[in-house]
Amino acid sequence: MSKLQKTYDRSRVPLYIQVASVMRQRIESRAWQAGQKIPTLVELEMEFQVARVTVRQAVEILREEGLLHCQQGRGTFVADKAVNRHWVKLATEWSVLVESIKGNVPRRIKVDNPPAFPTLAEGEGTPAPGYVYLSSLQFKKDQPYGIVNTHLAKQIFERDPKAFTEHPALAVLADLDNIEVQHAHQTVVIGSANLQEADLLKIAVGAPTAECRCVVIDNDGIAIYVSDITYRSDAIKLHIDLLAGSRPHSRVGDRPDEASKSAGCDTTRERSARERLLS
Amino acid sequence: MSKLQKTYDRSRVPLYIQVASVMRQRIESRAWQAGQKIPTLVELEMEFQVARVTVRQAVEILREEGLLHCQQGRGTFVADKAVNRHWVKLATEWSVLVESIKGNVPRRIKVDNPPAFPTLAEGEGTPAPGYVYLSSLQFKKDQPYGIVNTHLAKQIFERDPKAFTEHPALAVLADLDNIEVQHAHQTVVIGSANLQEADLLKIAVGAPTAECRCVVIDNDGIAIYVSDITYRSDAIKLHIDLLAGSRPHSRVGDRPDEASKSAGCDTTRERSARERLLS
């Protein structure tokens, strides 16, 4: 049995896909540079301790993805094409968040049995007397990248039902008068796609996702907005300005709104990690 | 061919593992509550459109994990045991970050051919004349959860080489005098484990990770500290106080350091998404 199989047997993912993943990462991280010749099949089978055919299968995957091209007798080469990625930057500040989603046009999803109440953890406030459930899909360049499931306090929703169904709820919420916000926070963990999420986001079941929960609490401690957002893991990037609030103990001149410049829901081109794990 | 196989053929992960993933998520998200009977094998094969044996294989996986227990003639039940998780909270503010890592005792890793310079993207400053490379593994309850690879400007390192090798570099850096920090930020994307990372973090090759880059730039625009941190995806959680900096347009009383209370490198028990994708 190969070393890969032995050492990492926790995973029951096919070997040639694991090998392809490692090689893909080397390309995207520039460890194997564009245009360069990669190690020979013999060297690769020695490194990964797998059979010739298995390496070939991995190479074939990357060749189909356009990351490698092979020449009999010469070797296998990294494609010249840029492997840059587009990211949706996750906002880390209220005003930026609100501003960034104003332009979004959500595609509403019909939900059969919406949960009447959100499940609130400690620190997420107390439930409102009633909620409406809004579900939508977010797109960027016709590609789905996020699913938004929102519990919005009924009393808030009924102030402007039309706006809330046609625009992002948080943007409408921010524009309403007489709303007193005591708390607004967002948590992010890495999860994996279930059946419905995989289907909507066009990823594999079990592929990694970013699970965000955004909670807005009013002055009475009531959770008026509770949103569970599931992003494709390859679509989002977080940028945190560590000096946004206070300053470290060194002297630094004031930089009025440096943070807001970089955040928002813009896309950027940058080098990075990988395309997707299981696709 | 089953619907799963057809629809989600992007993934070449075995069907029974996909089914197990979906069922695991339902248990951890409380959709299937502790102690309750889950749907019968017949119902499950209909829902997932897979063969009886395939569902059984999935159930067997979860039974071995202790999440389910079966009783012939009665049905299959969700175990009562709590499925809570521990999280390492990722700090989102400089002072909190520094404070949170002060207690950490890194286990140094020897590196054969350390890269002399970090690869700096736009907005990450200009390179210092020289760097030292520090590599370490972070533990929580004897479990590895993060790999830290740091480029520290040589001139900074040489002010106190001993401290920098024995303590977290960022903590030492923050305590040095005469350091002028212009910029400090952290970016986070979701990546996948390569061979070395999988080995160190005890996860599968290709399993999702959180790839963090922390950059500190001095007043001359030089990147004096560039750290690439790879976390197990199931170990970390981000908590962002959206109101930490400014305030939304509603009236809110001052909450001096609400942010710093919640952040830091503490562990918490909470419900969540999944144990691991590929393990």
Next chain:
DNA sequence: CTCAATTTGTTCGTATGTATG
């Protein structure tokens, strides 16, 4: 130009794992 070395490409045969009915 030929030859040999190198490297990718192809094809067996075998064993085991996955999935169905």
Next chain:
DNA sequence: ACATACATACGAACAAATTGA
């Protein structure tokens, strides 16, 4: 539990293209 089909992985042998001596 059984028979069937296909995917995964191995090892080995051989074919075809490229390179440089």
